[in-house]
Amino acid sequence: MVAYLIRRLINAVLTLLVVTLVTFGIFFMVPKLTGSDPALLYIGKTADKVAVEGIREKMGLSDPILVQYGKFLKGIVAGRDYANGPDVQHCDAPCLGYSFKTEQEVTPLLMDDLPVTLSLALGAAILWLIGGVTAGVISALRKGSIPDRAVMFIALAGVSLPIYFTGLLSKQIFVNWLGWLPEGNYVPFLESPSEWFIQMLLPWITLAFLFAATYARLTRANMLETLGEDYIRTARAKGLTERIVIGKHALRSGLTPIVTIFGLDLGALLGGAVLTEAVFNLRGLGYQALQAIRGNDLPVILGVTMIAAFFIVIANLVVDLVYSAIDPRVRLG
Amino acid sequence: MSENLLEVTGLQKHFPITKGLFKRQVGAVRAVDGIDLTVQAGETLGLVGESGCGKSTAGRLFTRILEPTGGKIVFEGQDISHRNMAQLRPLRRDVQMIFQDPYSSLNPRHTIGTIISAPLQIQNIPTPQGLKKAVQELLELVGLNPEHYNRYPHEFSGGQRQRIGIARALALRPKLIIADEPVSALDVSIQAQVVNLLEDLQSEFDLTYVFIAHDLSVVRHISDRVAVMYLGKVMEIANRDDLYKNPRHPYTVALMSAVPVPDPVRRDRAQRNRVLLTGDVPSPINPPSGCRFRTRCWKAQDICATEEPPLVTRLDDPASHLTACHFPVVDDEAVTGRTPAAAPA
Amino acid sequence: MSRPFLEVKDLNVRFETDDGIVQAVTDSSFSLEAGKTLGIVGESGSGKSVTSLALLGLHRTRSNAKVTGEIWLDEQELVSASDADVRGLRGGKMSMIFQDPLSAMHPYFTVGSQIVEAYRVHHPGVNKKVARERAIDMLARVGIPQPARRFNDYAHQFSGGMRQRAMIAMALVNDPKLLIADEPTTALDVTVQAQILDLIRDLQAEFGSAVIMITHDLGVVAELADEVLVMYGGKVIEKGPTIDLFQRPQHPYTWGLLGSMPRLDREVRDRLIPVKGSPPSLINLPSGCAFHPRCPYAGRNGDRSFTEVPVLTGGVHSVACHMPPEERNRLFQEDIAPNL
Ligand SMILES: Nc1ncnc2c1ncn2[C@@H]1O[C@H](COP(=O)(O)OP(=O)(O)OP(=O)(O)O)[C@@H](O)[C@H]1O
Ligand SMILES: Nc1ncnc2c1ncn2[C@@H]1O[C@H](COP(=O)(O)OP(=O)(O)OP(=O)(O)O)[C@@H](O)[C@H]1O
């Protein structure tokens, strides 16, 4: 088990390294190959030659690619210094460089946005996990009944309606027409937990609805498959009550695949839920990414990508570990 | 004696077991671990043994679906052991395989017409009477309704699907057919239909069969010669009647005595004469030293652990009867009882 | 008048499916005394498993299944009994072993804990430690080496034969009076099959349970059963004492089964004599005798074979066929027996 853990950890680190390589490659090589100049992107096309050279110097853009990549990596791990004329500007680890647009360090910039995304993703995740799985299990146990059909109908709607539609619609209904929820802005949890909660409620529900629909369908399918397994028949043949047959034997394996999907979905969301953030005016990572893309702000795009990749790799790792804890066939080979 | 269609010597197939990030090889499944045998033109060679002893792997080596790790496969005098895909093309016409599972070996999305004509098209075989007609003749040959040309596999029962598999194998008029448990998944009544069909086709087209199965009764019925495998090796090979009347290898004896006799009057005798092997088949990753059967053999002695018994003629057997055992079972030897609980490893 | 230990009367099981109603078991009646073994044979789809699941009341959880008739176990009627009553018997007074022991055990729980669970449902007062000891005892009893260590293993860590042993340990942990074994050795090698059959025989002698052995292998039946039931298309078409049934089989389908089978205890026959055609559809059973499309003698009885369902008649050895008994005997002696 320890060996497995170490192996998985090394694997995760290697994966992250590859991600840095690929993202770095794409973001810094592509402009080179296409003939556009990152330095120009930084200060704008109208700048004079000297200023551009200064930038190039400061960013180390004239170094060989490998050296640049090395510095970039070092920045992430140990921080790095930028020569800004005679001054030396220090950027703490994990350093993701400076925004082309605001000249701020990327890391703190993104760290400011992270709580918003975290709040959104975690809150929604709890909702959809509980809602989707419960609906799916009930549906499976009452296959063909009216509740089953209702759940599946709603789920179908949930999967097929895009988030800007459900988001804008719910905003229209609950904020504008019914006035139950305030039109508003993100309030940090530490400032006022109740305000935070009220503000997040609609985004949570909207985002969770989308995922819950998928999860309900998935859970139902998994549970139905599990209920048809031989070992469920064995459990019944032993004389176990239906409650134990379902609650212990069927759920245990019926929900295992959900763990995988859940981990990956959550990991991906933590890198920013672009549409939801946009609809509800939440300034999270997704929103930041959108801004950065609009403004060709390469370091920020790179930063968001790195954070997203980081979460996905971590989620993957956690999923694998949880999975091996659940399924002895994985653990014991 | 007729000519040898297929000759294998020292044939080996080791599947590597890899571990860790860098896929370091930490061992190998010795699925087939040095077998010597010949298949003569026109005969049926039965291949029996317990699950995992390497029967299917051997079959897939004979057809060169797998490439051997060691040893030699000679088909019609030509060494085909390490031929590449292109060089194997002519062989694919001459050697065909029939599989156990009539459900998974047919593509559910293709009509049986397409399935059966595929080998003809791949090999560019001219069909003067037209492709459809050729397929319909094949369907008729295996006892299916030629009208069912456009149906899909799921519309057929297990026995009928096995007939489709046979028709596909026959399409190229092969010389050798490797049948890997072709009747194991079928009910007895259907099994008998398919066995009869295979026999009819053999005499009609001068086919040679390697018939792989774990059912000793079916193998006895259909085979001219029989090879008994254990842990990747041939333990005994002989003409059918020699093997079933005078089994020499303790494993063959045990295997035969384990078959339930459908005669209730003789049940007590059958049970008394049964050799009950204890324990499980050892792992093919790490087979026992010397004789592989020794961990379950009631006749094992010290030499069995140190010296591997060669596959040769023993006692006063005919030259065609080969046994790999230091202490072959003599006629009328009392072999009752149970084997000791696992001999020292 | 006292009933036999197990008595099944006019059992019918049907399933409603999208394709139509599957009449899986029709008017099946049989009985079994304590300590005896009943063999049920028949080809795939003939209703063997459905019958055994009906005995355990396992169709109750399927909304599309309908079971009618009577099942008397030890003077208690089960078809009309409450769910809770039947559940109390399952795994206790009657238990079952399945064909594929790997898929029949939960992959995420240890083998030991699954046996403990089976014991504790029927012995609610017993603490974990006692139950664990009982489970280890049972594992030892069915011949699993180092049972205390293997207790903590998962099914996938066992070999096929060991898994079936563990399954048997689980089925026997509550000393059942009726053990149903549904093709317990079909997935196993002959050498392992011999071990398992031997084990079942020993355990039956020790516990005195009644055993129902379901199989499609007439050899297994001949070795184990006191009585045999031959099923075709969901119906019992012949039943009788094992020796009688093997020596004087009465139904043309039983002849077909015997003729299809290559046998090690006979000289090699030139040809097997298969039953022609393929098994009937249970949604649309052939009229009259369900076997008539495959029966070489169907025409001999006027059109009765095509129109009238034959009922099981005769004494201890009974058969469902319109052919007059004398003619059946003559046919068997003259045409069939010499070719077997
Ligand atoms: N592709 C493969 N990779 C690794 N191991 C393999 C592979 N194919 C087969 N084996 C192993 O080789 C051994 C022999 O397998 P094979 O399928 O030849 O046995 P078999 O005699 O046909 O058994 P069965 O009666 O179950 O079909 C087994 O231990 C099997 O697990
Ligand atoms: N839940 C179900 N719904 C619909 N049909 C079913 C159901 N269970 C069984 N059947 C049908 O009932 C028939 C009898 O099945 P059963 O499992 O009893 O056959 P069997 O004699 O045990 O065959 P085998 O030898 O293949 O195990 C089959 O045609 C099967 O398709």
Ligand code: SF4
């Ligand atoms: S060589 Fe020895 S161990 Fe092997 S089969 Fe013969 S007697 Fe048994």
Ligand code: SF4
């Ligand atoms: S009733 Fe007629 S069809 Fe049925 S088995 Fe008897 S002879 Fe054959």
Ligand SMILES: [Mg+2]
């Ligand atoms: Mg095989």
Ligand SMILES: [Mg+2]
């Ligand atoms: Mg069955």
